[in-house]
């Protein structure tokens with residue numbers, strides 16, 4: 001059951017400024033903004049939506065195949081993927097580019113100043129869905145604009161069911177384009193903010209958009225998620241996190257759980273609960289790929305959390 005994960009591979013560099021930006025960015029001097037922040041703490045995380053989703057799916061025992069474009073600085077990430085035995089045959093290196101990367105500086109009040117360089121990600125359309133064989137489920141996660149458009153069409157043409165997951169890429173598309181994605185897709189997954197934007201841009205309510213697909217999933221952070229399918233709305237409670245460290249990447253972990261459940265033929269309430277458990281585990285760790293577990297542990301925790309077995 002190979003799952004094709006189309007989306008970004010990225011590095012996230014996170015730096016902590018041990019003061020408040022507001023002490024250094026003076027409103028009356030904003031026209032000549034020239035500030036340097038000394039950041040004694042810095043860490044670099046392996047990230048990108050495709051990398052994050054594939055990572056959690058691999059932990060769950062699935063068979064994810066990443067389809068992405070990366071730059072000359074990718075070798076350390078490649079080494080790491082090798083350690084996990086991840087299929088890399090559709091990770092295409094684009095010479096003379098950088099892998100997509102975010103540089104995030106946070107201050108003591110958790111304000112953030114971020115620069116994002118898309119780099120090789122903007123070549124995503126150089127990969128074609130048809131190049132990957134034996135795929136039974138796919139996802140179009142945030143990626144280069146043309147890549148997302150092409151991959152959605154290619155999944156549809158190949159008759160491979162896929163999730164449209166616009167994420168932070170959603171603002172790149174017009175209402176007409178978003179409507180087309182929903183028509184091509186078999187499933188849609190968004191968070192509550194993206195759900196609002198999707199409704200605004202397309203001019204259609206969620207219930208109407210949901211009729212175009214087999215399931216439309218809305219994640220609601222600590223409130224869990226909702227799955228609209230077949231005229232029904234499943235309210236999925238959140239699982240209890242053991243710790244709350246970092247919410248980034250919870251959406252990706254959720255999608256990994258969701259697709260694992262779908263590949264195993266679970267019903268929507270169970271897929272949603274397994275997905276939510278992944279989000280709750282992820283939030284206890286910094287970055288999108290630092291959580292670890294085995295299937296037995298997940299099965300035990302699922303039973304304890306929801307009162308029935310997987």
Ligand SMILES: Nc1ncnc2c1ncn2[C@@H]1O[C@H](COP(=O)(O)OP(=O)(O)OP(=O)(O)O)[C@@H](O)[C@H]1O
Pocket residue numbers: 190191192218219220221222223224225237238239240241244247248249250251252254275276277278279280283
């Ligand atoms: N505080 C929390 N407690 C329990 N579960 C959580 C919490 N935050 C997130 N989750 C789980 O993870 C899922 C996805 O989280 P969320 O809706 O925040 O995604 P997101 O906004 O797309 O996140 P991101 O884009 O930063 O990865 C939720 O539906 C929920 O099941």
Ligand SMILES: [Mg+2]
Pocket residue numbers: 167168191251252
């Ligand atoms: Mg998200």
